[in-house]
Amino acid sequence: MSPEIKAESGSVNVQPLPDTVRSRLVQEGVRPENVCLWAESDLDLSGVPAWVWVVVTRDRVLAIPANGEQATDNSFEIQKVSRFKIRSTIGSAFLQALVEGLPVDVARFSNARRERFSRLLEQLERLRQGESVSVDRVYENSELLCEKCGLPLPAPKAPCPRCIKQGAVFVRTLKMLRRYLVWVVILFALMLLGIALDMMPPFLTKILVDDVLKVGAQPVADVQGALADRKQELLLVVLCLVGATLARNVLNMIIGRMSSTVGTSITFDIRCKLFDRVQQFSIDYYDRHPVGNLLQRVHGDAEAFHSFVNQVAGGYLLNVLRVIAIGIVLFSMNWRLASFILLPIPLVILGTAIYWKRIYPRYYKLSDSSSKVYSTLNAIFSGIRLVKAFSQEKKERDRFVKNIDYYRGTHMWVQKSVSTFSPIMAFIFSLGGLIVWYAGGQLVLENRGVTLGTLMAFLAYLSMFYGPLQSLTDMSNWLSGFLAASQRVFDILDTPPAMEDQPDAKPLDRVTGSIELDRVTFGYDPYNPVIKDVSMRIDPGQMIGIVGKSGSGKSTLINLICRFYDIQKGSVRIDGRDVRELRRQDLRRHIGLVLQEPFLFRASIAENIAYGRPDATPQEILDAAKAAYAHDFIMRQPLGYDTQLGERGAGLSGGERQRVSIARALLCNPAILILDEATSSVDTESEQEIQRALAVLCRGRTTIAIAHRLSTLKGADRIYVIDDGRVAEFGSHGELMDQKGIYYKLVKIQTELARLEDKV
Amino acid sequence: MSASDGKPEAAATPSLSAAAILRQVGVTYLTPDSTEIYKGTFSLMHVAIRGPESNLFRGVFAVRAFPVSQPNRFISLRYVDVLDNKEHEIGVIEDLSVFSTEAQKVVRDALRKQYYEAEITRILAIRWQFNLLFFEVETTLGRQEFMMRWSYDRAQSFGDDGKVLLDVFENRYVIPDVSKLPQADSETFQRYIYW
Numbered sequence A: 001m002s003p004e005i006k007a008e009s010g011s012v013n014v015q016p017l018p019d020t021v022r023s024r025l026v027q028e029g030v031r032p033e034n035v036c037l038w039a040e041s042d043l044d045l046s047g048v049p050a051w052v053w054v055v056v057t058r059d060r061v062l063a064i065p066a067n068g069e070q071a072t073d074n075s076f077e078i079q080k081v082s083r084f085k086i087r088s089t090i091g092s093a094f095l096q097a098l099v100e101g102l103p104v105d106v107a108r109f110s111n112a113r114r115e116r117f118s119r120l121l122e123q124l125e126r127l128r129q130g131e132s133v134s135v136d137r138v139y140e141n142s143e144l145l146c147e148k149c150g151l152p153l154p155a156p157k158a159p160c161p162r163c164i165k166q167g168a169v170f171v172r173t174l175k176m177l178r179r180y181l182v183w184v185v186i187l188f189a190l191m192l193l194g195i196a197l198d199m200m201p202p203f204l205t206k207i208l209v210d211d212v213l214k215v216g217a218q219p220v221a222d223v224q225g226a227l228a229d230r231k232q233e234l235l236l237v238v239l240c241l242v243g244a245t246l247a248r249n250v251l252n253m254i255i256g257r258m259s260s261t262v263g264t265s266i267t268f269d270i271r272c273k274l275f276d277r278v279q280q281f282s283i284d285y286y287d288r289h290p291v292g293n294l295l296q297r298v299h300g301d302a303e304a305f306h307s308f309v310n311q312v313a314g315g316y317l318l319n320v321l322r323v324i325a326i327g328i329v330l331f332s333m334n335w336r337l338a339s340f341i342l343l344p345i346p347l348v349i350l351g352t353a354i355y356w357k358r359i360y361p362r363y364y365k366l367s368d369s370s371s372k373v374y375s376t377l378n379a380i381f382s383g384i385r386l387v388k389a390f391s392q393e394k395k396e397r398d399r400f401v402k403n404i405d406y407y408r409g410t411h412m413w414v415q416k417s418v419s420t421f422s423p424i425m426a427f428i429f430s431l432g433g434l435i436v437w438y439a440g441g442q443l444v445l446e447n448r449g450v451t452l453g454t455l456m457a458f459l460a461y462l463s464m465f466y467g468p469l470q471s472l473t474d475m476s477n478w479l480s481g482f483l484a485a486s487q488r489v490f491d492i493l494d495t496p497p498a499m500e501d502q503p504d505a506k507p508l509d510r511v512t513g514s515i516e517l518d519r520v521t522f523g524y525d526p527y528n529p530v531i532k533d534v535s536m537r538i539d540p541g542q543m544i545g546i547v548g549k550s551g552s553g554k555s556t557l558i559n560l561i562c563r564f565y566d567i568q569k570g571s572v573r574i575d576g577r578d579v580r581e582l583r584r585q586d587l588r589r590h591i592g593l594v595l596q597e598p599f600l601f602r603a604s605i606a607e608n609i610a611y612g613r614p615d616a617t618p619q620e621i622l623d624a625a626k627a628a629y630a631h632d633f634i635m636r637q638p639l640g641y642d643t644q645l646g647e648r649g650a651g652l653s654g655g656e657r658q659r660v661s662i663a664r665a666l667l668c669n670p671a672i673l674i675l676d677e678a679t680s681s682v683d684t685e686s687e688q689e690i691q692r693a694l695a696v697l698c699r700g701r702t703t704i705a706i707a708h709r710l711s712t713l714k715g716a717d718r719i720y721v722i723d724d725g726r727v728a729e730f731g732s733h734g735e736l737m738d739q740k741g742i743y744y745k746l747v748k749i750q751t752e753l754a755r756l757e758d759k760v
Numbered sequence B: 001m002s003a004s005d006g007k008p009e010a011a012a013t014p015s016l017s018a019a020a021i022l023r024q025v026g027v028t029y030l031t032p033d034s035t036e037i038y039k040g041t042f043s044l045m046h047v048a049i050r051g052p053e054s055n056l057f058r059g060v061f062a063v064r065a066f067p068v069s070q071p072n073r074f075i076s077l078r079y080v081d082v083l084d085n086k087e088h089e090i091g092v093i094e095d096l097s098v099f100s101t102e103a104q105k106v107v108r109d110a111l112r113k114q115y116y117e118a119e120i121t122r123i124l125a126i127r128w129q130f131n132l133l134f135f136e137v138e139t140t141l142g143r144q145e146f147m148m149r150w151s152y153d154r155a156q157s158f159g160d161d162g163k164v165l166l167d168v169f170e171n172r173y174v175i176p177d178v179s180k181l182p183q184a185d186s187e188t189f190q191r192y193i194y195w
Helices: A019-027 A111-128 A166-176 A178-212 A220-280 A283-288 A291-301 A303-314 A316-333 A335-341 A345-382 A384-389 A393-445 A452-463 A466-472 A475-494 A554-561 A584-589 A605-609 A618-627 A631-635 A654-668 A684-698 A733-739 A742-759 B015-025 B101-114 B183-192
Strands: A035-043 A049-057 A060-065 A081-088 A092-099 A102-110 A515-522 A531-538 A543-547 A569-574 A591-594 A672-676 A702-706 A718-723 A726-731 B035-039 B045-049 B055-064 B073-080 B087-095 B117-129 B132-139 B142-149 B155-158 B162-166 B172-175
Touching (some): A035 A111, A049 A102, A049 A111, A060 A102, A081 A102, A081 A111, A102 A111, A102 B055, A166 A303, A178 A220, A178 A316, A178 A452, A220 A291, A291 A303, A291 A475, A316 A335, A316 A452, A335 A393, A335 A452, A345 A393, A345 B183, A393 A452, A452 A466, A531 A726, A543 A554, A554 A569, A554 A672, A591 A654, A591 A684, A605 A618, A605 A654, A618 A654, A618 A684, A654 A684, A718 A742, A726 A733, A733 A742, B035 B101, B045 B087, B045 B101, B132 B172
Parallel strands (some): A543 A702, A591 A672, A672 A702
Antiparallel strands (some): A035 A049, A718 A726, B035 B045, B045 B055, B117 B132, B132 B142
């Protein structure tokens, strides 16, 4: 059957075949109109950067260099290919064709082309099986890159940080602060008032010097009266100075308290919103984003909004306004003198630019070297028994010395740089003052429109001028950092939950426990399926065992039944209903999960048992623990069920933790129970107790057990053997032993091992 | 002799015995006596094992056991079994130089296929934007530009003094020794990759 070539609509950008390649095809006896698939690789087979086109017709695959040279030796007739595959190597990958049992390289490509070649592979396999193919699918735009500018996206389909308008981010930030807008406006007004108050002391100083403390300006006859008047004026001006200083400090206090309240409230709100959103994401999202990354987003990036409030209240914005206000005052006082102030400004800007570019990044290095020292010490002290047991004290000392030497070098560099830089900057600042002293002093001496008071006010204003100017040189860094952080926050808030319940999702009140997997195909990377065309049917109350080697896909099957992921093909049905049509919360309410590594929270034992049913009564908790063979060891704890557990259940042994998790599952009374290697990480004695607990737990429920120890599955109604994502065998223990296949071999190996262990 | 009592010390367990035990259960070492390496059908590496367990493996590939510290020694020869679709090791070449020139060439070609890394020789510019680092570099494969997310896991240690940079597509750029870059380049690099 000849495959149908189907054109698809959508977001695609098909690269046409170059003329050189078309000409070569003709020379190779291939009509270009017969070409149905193609893609360009960016490496030749030996790893040299070069454009090589993989061209596919209905019956041939060819690799042709873009310069039109002869096709490489590795061109094949498709009917001779038993399978196409991608073999990943370090830094690149090969498209391979399996010919006569040999993996033959068709083309090599860098990781930048991996997505496109994965799609080509999918189409090649369809072609080989006689299904319809489309080159549009090969050239579909990447979900990982921005369609407009090609910038990598923070997450698939997330907004592009380059293309999103920065102004829009600001507007959105302000909208987000809407609830607190009144407070932000008040803060801004108070800040303006503060700047006005800052302007007062130098102005009052001018009055003090020129009008109050002036010498020899009054006739002698009036000296007594004038002295009394001027004393009064002195008192008045000083009181004004006290008032201005006091008012400024009171204002600082109000601004500080208010910005702290508003800032922390905003970050509280944003963290809640982020947490709510992140909780709605599928497990797939957590697979793609490391926990540290999520911590940073929920906790660290939210802090950016606090810094925004701080900046409004007293940061860069204040400094901009202060520089403008002081500049206006200085120029209005005396423009000639003010123009001298501008002389050192290029040096100030240059100096601070050097600081932010050269010196400040070294603080990162300092912090990194410091954390390396801590982590080395932590590792050594935590493993001190091992260090001593292997007599590695000297080696560890050398490792520690190397770390502190690195810290010393970095610290020394930073301190030396700062010690050099700071006096230079201090000199530059003083230069402005010295210029004003010299130029202004001349004007005062020559009585050319500048009084001593004006000069002193000038110098006071000057001291308030360069500081803010210096901090402004870093404003663009802060701004881009703030925009990046707020954009990351919006990324999360804008990311739709990957698996939203359908609008017409149906409730699931009662479940009998029948499970059906119908030709299910799934891959975490959609181009590399790990579950391939799997079908199985489990009747209510049956116990099913799933066995297979590590990485065969056993746990993935469980993930699909729980709908932690959505499948790509086929369907998963519970009680005859597709899990995608059900409300996820309802579905999971009917499934109890006992994992290999039981996860307990930092809470009391009782709270951990009642985790799935917070409304459980104390009697129910006790009954569940008793049934799970957990009651006795809990009662041996001084605080019994109120014993507080540490992180991940610290304080209990592995077996004890597992029994608490079984009690937790038991309390929920689920219709379907899933045991994922529930006993594989505990000792034999604990295992026996856990097996007894599980026997209680499984009674009357549909149970799916993944087990490493096959002896625990002997009583299962049916056992499925999974190999390379497919059901390789299934049947009862006896039937599988009779088949003498994979299961038989696994049982034999384990029996042999057990016999050897007994001998030892 | 013990310094304290003049009695002879108990003989230490010969290290050979431990090594011999490990050899029994450890990897199979391939030597020219036992192994023939040549280019066969479809220009693929073929490995023929001589002796009582003689076998022919076709479509073999090579992987370095110590890519940083000993790139030319301890090379594992492996193949994917078409029946179970799993990777298996034929054995390890401890020292490639003892093989014939032709065999060495076949293995080196196979290694070139296994590793694709551009070695950075100059840092021309680094720009930070959108939490990405935009690199302009000279490499052994020519001048290149790439983007890398600015995070710890994207610049990994390569031996004691080097770094491997992973760009946004997971392409690899190696700097074997950062201190051996021109000083200005090294400073520019460490301004961003300071860990």
